[in-house]
Every structure is written in C-alpha cells, then in structure tokens.
Amino acid sequence: MATDRLSRIFGALADPTRRAILARLSEGEATVNELAKPFSISLPAVSRHLKVLEAAGLISRSRSAQWRTSRLEAAPLREVTFYMEKYRRFWDESLNRLEQHLELLQDEDKP
Amino acid sequence: MATDRLSRIFGALADPTRRAILARLSEGEATVNELAKPFSISLPAVSRHLKVLEAAGLISRSRSAQWRTSRLEAAPLREVTFYMEKYRRFWDESLNRLEQHLELLQDEDKP
DNA sequence: CCGTTATTTAACTAATACGTTAAATATGCA
DNA sequence: TGCATATTTAACGTATTAGTTAAATAACGG
Numbered sequence: 059m060a061t062d063r064l065s066r067i068f069g070a071l072a073d074p075t076r077r078a079i080l081a082r083l084s085e086g087e088a089t090v091n092e093l094a095k096p097f098s099i100s101l102p103a104v105s106r107h108l109k110v111l112e113a114a115g116l117i118s119r120s121r122s123a124q125w126r127t128s129r130l131e132a133a134p135l136r137e138v139t140f141y142m143e144k145y146r147r148f149w150d151e152s153l154n155r156l157e158q159h160l161e162l163l164q165d166e167d168k169p
Numbered sequence: 170m171a172t173d174r175l176s177r178i179f180g181a182l183a184d185p186t187r188r189a190i191l192a193r194l195s196e197g198e199a200t201v202n203e204l205a206k207p208f209s210i211s212l213p214a215v216s217r218h219l220k221v222l223e224a225a226g227l228i229s230r231s232r233s234a235q236w237r238t239s240r241l242e243a244a245p246l247r248e249v250t251f252y253m254e255k256y257r258r259f260w261d262e263s264l265n266r267l268e269q270h271l272e273l274l275q276d277e278d279k280p
Numbered sequence: 281c282c283g284t285t286a287t288t289t290a291a292c293t294a295a296t297a298c299g300t301t302a303a304a305t306a307t308g309c310a
Numbered sequence: 311t312g313c314a315t316a317t318t319t320a321a322c323g324t325a326t327t328a329g330t331t332a333a334a335t336a337a338c339g340g
Contacts, residue, residue: 059183059296059327072170072179073298084256090317103299105318110297124307124316132260135253139260142250145195149243149250170297170326184328201287214329216288221327235286235337 063115064141067134070114075099076107083117083130090126174226175252178245181225186210187218191227194241201237 059069094104111117115134170180205215222228226245230237
C-alpha cells in the first residue's frame with residue numbers, strides 16, 4: 059500500500075476484520091477488548107488493526123482510565139464517496155437509461 | 170489483502186498507479202502500452218496491475234490482434250458506493266444539519 | 281518463414297502486511 | 311506498594327505485494 063491518504067484509506071478498508079470493526083463502531087464507541095471479542099485473533103492483532111484505521115483517519119481514539127475507546131470518523135468515508143462520484147456515470151442506473159435512450163435516438167437515424 | 174470480493178476491490182484501489190489507470194480508462198478503452206506510457210514503471214509491472222484490476226472486476230479485457238484493450242467495469246464501483254452508503258449518516262452534511270437542529274430543539278427545552 | 285510489435289511469464293529481490301507469543305506499560309484500587 | 315485489568319510494544323515467522331530484467335508467447339505483415 060502506498061503512503062498517500064486515499065491509498066491508506068482504501069488499504070485500511072481492504073481487510074475484512076477492519077471493515078467488521080468499523081461496522082461495530084457504527085453502532086457506537088467501543089474499547090479494544092470489546093472490539094476484539096467477535097474475532098478469533100489475538101488482542102495485539104486487533105490493536106494493530108486499530109492503528110491502521112487510525113492512521114487512515116477512519117477512527118479516533120481517546121483514553122479513559124485504562125480503556126482506550128475508538129470512535130468512527132466521518133471524513134475519510136466522505137472522501138471515498140466523493141472519489142467514487144467521478145465514476146458514477148459508469149454505473150448509475152438512471153444515467154444508463156439515459157444512455158440507452160440516446161442510443162435509441164441514434165438508431166432511429168439509421169435505415 | 171483477504172480473498173473476498175470487497176477486499177479485492179478495496180485492495181485494488183489502494184494503489185495510486187492502479188487508480189491512475191482507472192482514471193485513464195474512464196476516458197475510454199486503452200491498450201497496455203498506452204496505459205503504461207504515463208508511468209515510470211516497466212511494462213510487466215503495468216501488466217500485473219491490470220491483472221489485479223481484472224481480478225477485482227474493475228476492468229475487463231479483450232484481445233484484438235496483438236493488442237489487449239482494457240475497459241472500465243461498473244459493477245465493483247457500484248458495489249463500493251453501496252458499501253459506503255451504510256456510513257452515509259456519519260458524514261452527510263444535511264443530516265448533520267438535521268442533527269444540529271435536533272440538538273437545538275433539545276436545548277430549547279433547557280433553562 | 282522472419283522480423284517487428286505487444287504483452288505476459290519466469291525468476292528474483294526488497295518491502296510490507298498480518299499473525300503469533302512474551303514482555304512492557306498504563307491505570308485503578310485495596 | 312502491589313495486584314488486577316487493559317492495551318501496546320518487541321521480536322519473530324510467513325505470505326503477499328510491487329518492482330526489476332530477461333525470456334517466452336502471440337499476432338501482424340512482408
């Protein structure tokens with residue numbers, strides 16, 4: 059994975075464990091132990107996934123006593139959606155319908 | 170990167186060279202040589218990036234004489250956008266405005 | 281058939297990713 | 311202080327990634 063921000067974000071999203079962690083965090087903040095519970099991997103492994111997510115800006119973390127709670131951060135998700143926008147014309151259903159319509163119009167010009 | 174489809178897609182998007190290739194393909198089909206031209210990496214390297222993109226379903230390829238042309242494929246882009254949808258409430262501006270509005274309403278109940 | 285052009289495969293290297301277990305660190309509390 | 315709990319860091323193994331150069335393959339055109 060490269061070092062630019064978009065690459066870090068996509069790279070972070072490329073792992074199913076990390077996506078599951080994000081899904082969990084979409085329901086509310088959680089500690090490392092809570093996040094680790096559903097997985098069969100060790101705590102240090104989860105700790106590192108969190109570090110990757112944090113480096114991508116997808117989560118922020120705060121300490122309260124011996125617990126470190128993670129919370130989902132909006133900005134990178136917004137960034138990805140904006141990135142996808144420039145490809146929307148390739149898949150947007152209504153636009154495809156428009157294109158088909160235009161093709162039909164062209165066909166009408168032909169014999 | 171894991172082996173499920175979404176991971177393959179995000180993994181493919183995690184490389185800036187591959188994103189640049191997709192951007193180029195959004196302007197139309199292109200051969201391997203054409204795609205390689207803007208980059209300072211070797212042809213085999215580009216060939217492999219194309220294989221990664223193809224495995225993710227982000228491009229399809231056809232052969233015509235000795236040229237292999239690549240074209241952008243819509244489905245995975247749609248899939249990513251749909252995936253992002255479930256996080257939209259975390260960053261959608263208008264929703265934030267709604268939330269602020271609700272907070273204001275709550276504040277009005279207070280002294 | 282031969283030479284040229286386009287592309288891929290093979291073989292290799294270096295860096296990164298992801299997991300492990302063991303040890304270190306941080307904090308709360310008796 | 312000292313133990314318990316939560317989390318991170320260290321040290322390590324292995325797989326994957328991304329690049330290289332050299333050789334192989336594919337298809338055209340004389």
